[in-house]
Amino acid sequence: MNLPLNINLQQIFLHMLNFVILTGGLYFILYNPVKKFMDQRTAHYAEMDKAAADKLAAAEKLEAEHQAQLDQLDEELRQRRAESQKIAQDAAQQQLDHAREQADQIIAGAQKAAESIRTKAVADAQKEIKELALDAAAKLTLQSSNAAFDEFLNLAGERKQNEQHEKA
């Protein structure tokens, strides 16, 4: 069937047939295998990527767990340290109290000893004073015994006179 411009329906169909054969042939022989290979490779790399991502996620999770454990250990360490400090402070306070108590005891003992020393010293002093006074009195007595005796006698005489006089 010929049309103007030498357009021929049969040849158009033959061209179309030719192109359909070419399309199918290229698809089955070349396009599909190459595409399949590329898709498989893409899938392979996607799988590798996913595996790497999974590993990374697992590593991150492990790291997080370790970090949590480290934090927990740090916290425990801090608590232990605080407890140790408290124990040390208590022990120090106890020792301080004990020392104060001892000091108080020492001071009290010292005060007591000092008091007894003072008492003894006072007693000794008094005794010495007494002795000195006695010695002095003795000395004084010896020196003024005559006058005193006379005076005594005078007084005694006066008293006797007074009694007689009263009786009288």
Added chain:
Amino acid sequence: MKQNKRSLILWLFLIVVLAAASVLTGAPGGESESVKTMMRDAVLHENGQVSLFGIMDVNPGLISAYVVTAALLVLALCLRIFAVPRFKKNPGKLQLLLELWVDTFRGMAEKNSPHHNKVLGPYLFSAGTYVFVSTLFELLGVQVVTTAGHSMALPAPLSDVNAAIGMGVLSYLFIMSGGVGAVGIRGVGRTLKEFSLPISMSFRLFGALLSGLLVTELVYYYITLSYVLPVIVGIMFTMLHSLIQSYVLTMLVALYYGEVSEPAQPKVKHHKKNSDALAA
């Protein structure tokens, strides 16, 4: 596997239908009209017919098309047998070239028709390759003898108006099939909106390749222009043509295919929207 089988059946069916159409629409033969000028002959091939295996006389473009197809299929077969099984994860130069070749058209299909592109990729691959290689084919200058006994160089297949119409109409039907496959009967409507597409596609291809052919014919017509200039006009123009035409055709097919196979958007209820806006 099932998809491949279906594609194979469809392909064979298309071959049978087109073969039958080719046989049934054939002319009984007869004398062709005389050619008045060389240009008219170059355009219409009325006198420069070539015998197709002694069965009938056809335009030389059809012979070119068959030669190109055969060459491409043999090349593909060789690559399939010798190159593809040796593909590695770290590709070599040939593998890179093949992957680039396939991936260019697949990427074009996925980019322009994101919803339905399984069939589009192979079609673009085939169409782009065919247009590119068949346009370059005229550079080889393969000689044939016409029915009139003259020797002539085989032209680019698409410089034959029948080839261009075949390619344009087939692309149009392919676009329509994509529309039907994606959105049913609505796809036909969408495709019929672009009723001028097969004509524009056909004659764009035909005009572009024919213009190159005519310019070359004119250059060779004058002996003084037959030195150096054909290198630029013949080779450079042909190479540019092959690249540009394959790009234009595949891009147009991809664009229209994507447009007609786009899923239908649910209609927005304007009344409700307006009343909501008023209420706001």
